[in-house]
Amino acid sequence: MLHYLIERRLQETVTAVCPSADTSQILVRPCVNSQFGDYQSNALMGLAKQKKMNPRRLAESVKERLDVGDYCEAVEIAGAGFLNFRLKNSAVVEVLKGACRGEHLFLQKSGKPRTIVIDFSSPNVAKPMHVGHIRSTILGDCLARTFRFMGHRVITDNHLGDWGTQFGKLLVGWRRHLDPAALAADPIGEMERLYRLVNEACDSEAEVLESARQELVKLQKGDPDNLAIWQKMIALSREQFDAIYGRLGVQFDFCLGESYYNPRLKSVVDQLVEAGMARESEGAMVVFFEDISELKAHPAIILKSDGAANYTTTDLATLLYRVETWRPDEIIYVTDARQQLHFKQVFTIFRRWQPQARPRLAHVWFGTILGEDGKPFKTRSGAIIKLADLLDEAEERAYQVVTAKNPELDEERRREIARIVGIGAIKYADLLPNRQSDYVFSWDKMLALNGNTAPYLLYAYTRIRSIFRRLSESSEAVYQLAEAADRPWSLTVVEEVVLAKHLLNLGLVLEAVSEEYRPNYLCNYLYELAGHFARFYETCPVLKAGGDERFQRLALCDLTSQVLQMGLGILGIETTDQM
RNA sequence: GCGCUCGUAGCUCAGUUGGAUAGAGCAGCGGAUUUCUAAUCCGCGGGUCGCAGGUUCAAGUCCUGCCGAGCGUGCCA
Numbered sequence: 334m335l336h337y338l339i340e341r342r343l344q345e346t347v348t349a350v351c352p353s354a355d356t357s358q359i360l361v362r363p364c365v366n367s368q369f370g371d372y373q374s375n376a377l378m379g380l381a382k383q384k385k386m387n388p389r390r391l392a393e394s395v396k397e398r399l400d401v402g403d404y405c406e407a408v409e410i411a412g413a414g415f416l417n418f419r420l421k422n423s424a425v426v427e428v429l430k431g432a433c434r435g436e437h438l439f440l441q442k443s444g445k446p447r448t449i450v451i452d453f454s455s456p457n458v459a460k461p462m463h464v465g466h467i468r469s470t471i472l473g474d475c476l477a478r479t480f481r482f483m484g485h486r487v488i489t490d491n492h493l494g495d496w497g498t499q500f501g502k503l504l505v506g507w508r509r510h511l512d513p514a515a516l517a518a519d520p521i522g523e524m525e526r527l528y529r530l531v532n533e534a535c536d537s538e539a540e541v542l543e544s545a546r547q548e549l550v551k552l553q554k555g556d557p558d559n560l561a562i563w564q565k566m567i568a569l570s571r572e573q574f575d576a577i578y579g580r581l582g583v584q585f586d587f588c589l590g591e592s593y594y595n596p597r598l599k600s601v602v603d604q605l606v607e608a609g610m611a612r613e614s615e616g617a618m619v620v621f622f623e624d625i626s627e628l629k630a631h632p633a634i635i636l637k638s639d640g641a642a643n644y645t646t647t648d649l650a651t652l653l654y655r656v657e658t659w660r661p662d663e664i665i666y667v668t669d670a671r672q673q674l675h676f677k678q679v680f681t682i683f684r685r686w687q688p689q690a691r692p693r694l695a696h697v698w699f700g701t702i703l704g705e706d707g708k709p710f711k712t713r714s715g716a717i718i719k720l721a722d723l724l725d726e727a728e729e730r731a732y733q734v735v736t737a738k739n740p741e742l743d744e745e746r747r748r749e750i751a752r753i754v755g756i757g758a759i760k761y762a763d764l765l766p767n768r769q770s771d772y773v774f775s776w777d778k779m780l781a782l783n784g785n786t787a788p789y790l791l792y793a794y795t796r797i798r799s800i801f802r803r804l805s806e807s808s809e810a811v812y813q814l815a816e817a818a819d820r821p822w823s824l825t826v827v828e829e830v831v832l833a834k835h836l837l838n839l840g841l842v843l844e845a846v847s848e849e850y851r852p853n854y855l856c857n858y859l860y861e862l863a864g865h866f867a868r869f870y871e872t873c874p875v876l877k878a879g880g881d882e883r884f885q886r887l888a889l890c891d892l893t894s895q896v897l898q899m900g901l902g903i904l905g906i907e908t909t910d911q912m
Numbered sequence: 913g914c915g916c917u918c919g920u921a922g923c924u925c926a927g928u929u930g931g932a933u934a935g936a937g938c939a940g941c942g943g944a945u946u947u948c949u950a951a952u953c954c955g956c957g958g959g960u961c962g963c964a965g966g967u968u969c970a971a972g973u974c975c976u977g978c979c980g981a982g983c984g985u986g987c988c989a
Contacts (some may be wrong), residue, residue: 360929375931378969388969412932413969458988494989591989627954631984632913637987644917644989671983673916699981700917738951766925769917771982773924777938782951785926792951800948845928857926860936864953871944871953890948912951 334439335363335404336372339418343374346399349659356378361418363838370409370417378414388414396581422824425833427443430818431835431893438559438899440840442484450488450692451477454784456584457494457526458570458590459503460579462720464710464774467667468699471763471905472669473667474583475852476697478903483847488659492651493590495567498543498641502531503548505541507562508548508710520569573721580724580756582905587864589651595652598642602635610685611635620682633678648679655777656690663693668771670698698849700771710774725757730780731755733789735912742911751908753786754780757906762788764852764904783862787906793863797894798910800875804887805853807876817888820881828869832889835865836896843903857902866893 344356359376377395381388392414399408404424409417431437455472456462462470473489506527515523535542552559571588578584602618605611611618616638622628634644654665666676676696681688704710712718732751739747762779766772773776782788804812824830842858845851875886898908 362928369932373931377930378931379929382969415932455989497988499988615986619986627915631988634987639987641987643987647989668989669983670917672989674984675989677916696939698917734951739949745926767927770925771918775924778924781938786937788951794950801947803948823939849928851928853926854928857936864936867952868954870948874948876948886925912949 334437334441334840335420336363336838336841337441338404339401340374342870343399343416346395347377347380348496349398350394351380351384351386351524354384364417365840367587367831369411369415370419372418374416377416381414382491392416403598407684419579420834422830425830425837426822426824427623428837429822429888429892430832431887433480433679433814433818435815437890438895439836440483440843446484446486447480447662448486448488448659448666449480449488449669450482450659450661452490452492452651452665453477454496454578454585455492455668456570456574457499457519457642458567459528460570461521461525461717462574463717464720464723465717466720467723467759468669468702468763468768469581469667470544470578470581471760472697472699472768472852472907473665473902474581475760475764476665476667476847476850478905479843479847479852479855480548482899482903483843488587489585490587490589490655491585493567493571493588493668494593495570495590495617496595496647498549499528499879500552500563500566501534501545501547503528504548504552504559504562505545505565505568506531507681514534516569516579521573521610524566525571547721574582577720577724582907584678589654590645591647591651593645594650594654597654598646601646601650602642603654605635605682605686607685611684620678622678622681625681628674628681631674634681644912645675645679645682648675649683652683652694653678653687656687656692661692663695665695667697667699671699672696695850696767699768700766701791703773705773705775724759724811726776727755727759727780728752729755730776731758731788734780734782739912746911750912753907753909754912757787757901758793760905761790761856764854767853768851785902786855788912790859790863790901791908792912793866794894794897794901794908795910795912796870797866797897800887800890801894802910812884812887814888817884817891819883822885823882824885826869826873828865828872829886829889832862832865832869832893836892839896839900855900859897859904861895862900866890866897 340361343361344359347354347359348356358379359373360373361374364370364373376393378388381391389410392410396408396410396416401408401418404421406419406421411417432439451473453468454466456466477489503524510527510530514525531541531545535545548559552563602611605620606618607846611620617634618636619632619634621632633645634643636642636820649655652664655661673696681693683694702710710718728751731754732747735747735750735754758779780788782792824833838858842854846856869889873886875883875890878886901908
């Protein structure tokens with residue numbers, strides 16, 4: 334929190350010294366090495382270069398006029414022109430006391446709330462959700478929580494795959510081979526079976542293929558029977574999707590599938606043709622990008638030679654709808670890396686088609702989940718892993734661990750802990766790596782109790798809760814967080830200071846997460862926080878301390894647990910008081 | 913062929929405007945416990961950041977070339 338104030342003062346001072354400087358580049362960051370101080374600014378070296386000034390001399394003149402004495406010890410110039418800031422303990426204590434009084438939790442909400450649409454998850458009707466959907470779902474949900482927490486208006490929209498040629502085959506299967514009992518027991522399993530059955534038959538029997546084509550045409554023309562079956566398939570699929578979203582704690586404001594945009598597709602094609610952006614080529618309507626080297630070799634088809642639109646057209650119609658309906662400042666698509674070319678095409682077409690449209694368009698892409706063999710994650714027999722099975726296994730494995738560690742808890746309690754730990758471990762393992770890299774899925778690593786894992790963070794939280802449980806059981810249960818603000822603080826032990834200062838950086842980290850769409854920054858911040866807490870916990874007795882020191886340490890524990898719980902909450906991970 | 917992304921410790925991965933001595937965890941070795949939950953903490957060893965050039969006061973980070981991997985590349989999404 335103090336970093337904002339230092340940064341603002343520094344920017345003001347730089348403006349005074351060098352009025353033409355771009356202060357948005359004048360940033361203050363945590364020191365890479367604590368021996369230099371708490372925060373540093375490297376920006377003066379860049380500015381000096383830009384303005385052809387001597388960097389040391391610029392740093393000197395800025396330092397002379399810079400007044401941060403209420404927050405910092407003397408500012409130091411180091412090396413080629415680094416500015417180093419070391420916080421005053423009194424300033425750190427004041428911020429902590431503000432948090433004790435409930436004035437803030439180490440961050441400021443955005444002064445300029447934006448409307449942000451996030452498109453994520455997007456499973457296909459009549460197919461099970463599988464590992465391929467978890468990154469989009471977990472990452473998208475986490476970004477939605479982050480932006481909401483920062484004070485923005487967020488609209489989440491699940492763009493279901495509820496339309497397409499597969500429904501011809503599904504309709505044939507439904508009409509000829511449906512097993513109602515199987516459908517009742519496991520709707521998606523049965524629909525998947527029907528699809529496979531017909532799909533295979535299509536390869537060998539021309540009649541089946543022809544029937545599928547006819548059923549699809551009937552559906553597209555609005556045949557009531559086929560429409561009813563199609564709607565039934567969607568409803569059944571959504572029930573199963575919702576069960577999984579329920580387990581993951583993921584919610585959507587809207588669930589407007591591809592079919593929702595069917596009535597709008599023709600208009601999109603017509604407009605692009607009228608605007609001269611699309612033309613006929615090899616029987617299809619195509620947009621070319623002659624002037625963009627990256628896309629020159631990759632024209633986009635917006636109308637197939639059979640007269641049907643494809644996903645580029647649907648995405649354009651969807652984009653226009655969102656812009657017109659919600660007037661967002663930003664639209665974020667969370668999909669895997671393989672769709673990069675597609676979104677470059679869609680965004681490029683949209684910019685040309687709707688040059689006045691203002692939203693920032695972001696494709697937030699992520700890498701593949703690999704098995705231990707380095708190939709895309711599958712079962713041993715090579716089958717796709719269903720998300721429901723994956724969650725079951727996570728909970729079961731976590732249950733085994735909890736039972737081994739804490740057999741005296743009753744079973745219901747152990748199941749509840751296992752649910753939180755298991756689901757949390759899956760989510761954390763997914764959010765921890767840089768989203769752009771592929772990562773290797775490992776049960777042992779994500780459920781490990783040491784290292785950068787959900788169980789480690791959750792354990793840190795339970796240790797704090799345990800202190801407060803002891804406190805409430807004791808006769809000295811006189812602690813109130815707000816009261817800690819009225820007592821003198823000393824912060825004499827280095828572990829206390831390090832923990833306290835780390836708490837202050839939460840806002841900085843959340844800003845980085847939202848600017849770059851990278852929750853792994855928050856994961857690492859929380860891991861470091863848990864580590865600082867563990868060292869504090871080892872060296873600083875809390876309940877055994879007395880007087881003001883006891884109050885101060887209880888408050889540090891309290892605030893740390895709040896930040897842990899809130900941070901994990903932003904990652905979509907629940908906490909538990911016991912493990 | 914072209915395009916995108918990547919190549920960091922034995923393994924799995926971090927690495928915020930280019931910034932100070934490149935960091936974690938695991939694995940290995942050695943310590944700490946009559947515990948506020950040791951599901952923890954501390955210490956040690958381990959690196960030519962794929963290779964070669966270039967830009968810069970400063971490059972894991974930016975540019976060029978090469979080697980290697982994954983993905984994409986006109987009628988799936």
